Amino acid sequence: MSPRTSFLRVPVALAGGLALAALSMGPASAADASINFACQAKPPIGSAQTFTLAAGVNATAPATVASGSSFSVSLATQQMTVPGSVSGYTVKSIKNIVLKAPVPANATLTGTTLSGGSGIGSGTPTVAVSGGQIVMTVPGPINGGASFTLPTLNLALTAGASGSVVSTQLAGSSYSSPGLTFTATVPILFTNISVPTSCYPSPNPVLSSTSII
Secondary structure (H helix, E strand, O other): OOHHHHHHHHHHHHHHHHHHHOOEOOOOOOOOEEEEEEEEEOOOOOOOEEEEEEEEEEEEOOOEEOOOOEEEEEEEEOOEEOOOEEOOEEOOEEEEEEEEEEOOOOEEEEEEEEEOOEOOOOOOOEEEEEOOEEEEEEOOOEEOOOEEEOOEEEEEEEEOOOOOEEEEOOOOOEOOEOOEEEEEEEEEOOEEEEEEEEEEEOOOOOOEEEEEO
């Protein structure tokens, strides 16, 4: 092991701990659903760090719709904050935030759009459907100490068979199959360390539920 690698090992491992607080998702008011994310940060040197994040999500959807009719659902996360520093170490920024939701069953997804959002950096947010999941990507970067709100995810749907239910949830069931990912950038010594972080909702509540009549 080179002297430089040995010198870097402790502070770089600490960078994983800094990623524990890379997002502070504190709902400012009551949300329709409170989600606890189980997260794992993996610094380039040292062991992975695990932690939890709490997020609030407000969902808007009709209670009932007629079979074959068109309707919309919107999912809006509440404001989040990137801490400027943790334990005396600076959090420079976060980037590449990806939030996923399964395509709802018992309905046909006819369109997806993003609306709103604030403080999310210079990158342009996008939404796509891939592998049965709706994927929202926010490139950022979002500076340490900044508060931001992710764009609202809007779904256009056509109701399926009468008697069924259309529900929405976030994706994710493990660190290797996450529903939320992001990368924290932490300056350590003379370099910037990227700390990728993967999260999944545990438990995973239903965000909205629409009965088809």
